[in-house]
Amino acid sequence: MRIETSAGPAEVEIDRPGQAKPAFLLVLTHGSGGGVDAKDILAVRDSAVQLGGAVALVTQPYRVAGRRAPGKADVQDAAWLEIIAALRKKVKGVPLIQGGRSNGARVACRTAQEAGARGVLALSFPLHPPGKPEKSRREELLAAGDIPVVVVNGARDPFGIPDAADAAEVRVIPGQAHSYRAGFDEIVAAVLPWLERWAS
Incomplete structure (x- = not known):
């Protein structure tokens, strides 16, 4: 589906669990230059859907327009906030992560605060430019407060x-750089317990 925003259209793919209402x-x-087909994103999506969540993968307007920056x-x-508002009309009455x-x-x-999110998942948070x-x-x-x-x-x-003091949890995947080539099971293991609090 496409969502029109003040920065141009975004493209969104929504995966829903088998049950009628997602958790x-x-x-x-x-x-910046990537897509929602990154293996870590897909691994998290698959595990979240198995838990009963609906997962929306968002290609932001600048990427839809063909820009890398x-x-x-x-x-x-x-x-982003316009995209979230549109998605919350599609998937109503459930916690937003x-x-x-x-x-x-x-x-x-x-x-996160303005969107009313209950949690944030930061994969490869870029703490500073290299070097x-x-x-x-x-x-x-x-800023998530x-x-x-x-x-x-x-x-x-x-x-x-x-x-570690600046987040609820910081998990480090051994041997991996900014883009993961392995360790996807470890990424899922880090994320699952955190998502499970909203799955029950």
Whole structure:
């Protein structure tokens, strides 16, 4: 489905569980130059649907338009909130969890409070540009406030690994960089217990 936003159209694929009403709505999006077909995103989607959640994979407007860079954060965030509002009309009356990988994780953290999210899943949260730890994005991670954020990063991520004190949970996948080539079972193992609180 397409959702029109102030930044252009977004494309959304929704997977629903077998039961009539899902237990929760999980909305996930991609990194700057990537897509929602990233293996970590798909692994999380599959496990969330098995738990009884509805999962929306969002291709943001700048990627639909063919751009690799997301542009201004305020424009991206405004479009994200419009997407969330539209999705909540499609999947009503269930807890919202939002997240993404890399840049998508940044958007999910920045907008969590305004979106009314119950939790944030941050895959490969880019704490700083590679080699520039002084340019920390810690404030974006903390923007979620008292909404629990679960971070899953690779041990060799050149963008850094958030401090355990700055999130509800930080899980580090051994041997992996920013884009995961393995460790998908470990990613799911990190995320499942957290999602299960909304599945019951």
